[in-house]
Amino acid sequence: MDLHELLEKTVNGLGFDLVDVEQSPRGRILRVFIDKPEKTGGVDVEDCAAVSDHLSRVLAVENIDYDRLEISSPGLDRVLKKPSDFERFSGSEVNLRLRVPLSGRKNFNGVLRGLQNGTVTLALETGDVALAFDNIDKARLVPKFD
Incomplete structure (x- = not known):
């Protein structure tokens, strides 16, 4: 093991x-x-x-x-790794980095919409973007302070 x-x-x-x-x-x-x-x-x-x-x-x-x-504890800016993390924190703001760029872009900041069929959906200011779960290098929650 x-x-x-x-x-x-x-x-x-x-x-x-x-x-x-x-x-x-x-x-x-x-x-x-x-x-x-x-x-x-x-x-x-x-x-x-x-x-x-x-x-x-x-x-x-x-x-x-x-x-x-x-x-x-994972902290306020916890890392998201497992598929269940992307489901659990749907609706939260995340900072995400891809392994392979999508349309010339590797870094994304937006609201996590969830994970379905191996695709993570992220709401950006310009609209939703679909990202392959397997292409995500790092993902972290963005802490919210009141």
């Missing part, structure tokens, strides 16, 4: 969603971003501590070598 599968299985088993995993170039720092969609206000420090304690034990048993484990 690879590291990502191990983390996803463990985090999901604890009742959280695995949002993202980052490793430093030499794999010495392991950052794990978790979420709990049904929890009002998102994950808190106690949630992160509980996941950290459990993952520390699992990684030791699986003989995964690292220096530091960091557990965090």
Whole structure:
């Protein structure tokens, strides 16, 4: 089982969603971003501590070598990676970058309309644009401050 599968299985088993995993170039720092969609206000420090304690034990048993484990919420500008993310955050403003340009353009800012049949629809000021899910390099929510 690879590291990502191990983390996803463990985090999901604890009742959280695995949002993202980052490793430093030499794999010495392991950052794990978790979420709990049904929890009002998102994950808190106690949630992160509980996941950290459990993952520390699992990684030791699986003989995964690292220096530091960091557990965090995804933040207001959370990354969107899974198809379910694009459905869940429909109606939110996103910043999106494509792998291969569409009409000479790689970066898009707009309101996410959702994902259907492998196509992400984004509402721009100039109208809607359809983007292939497989062509999305990075997508993040744009934080809203009142």
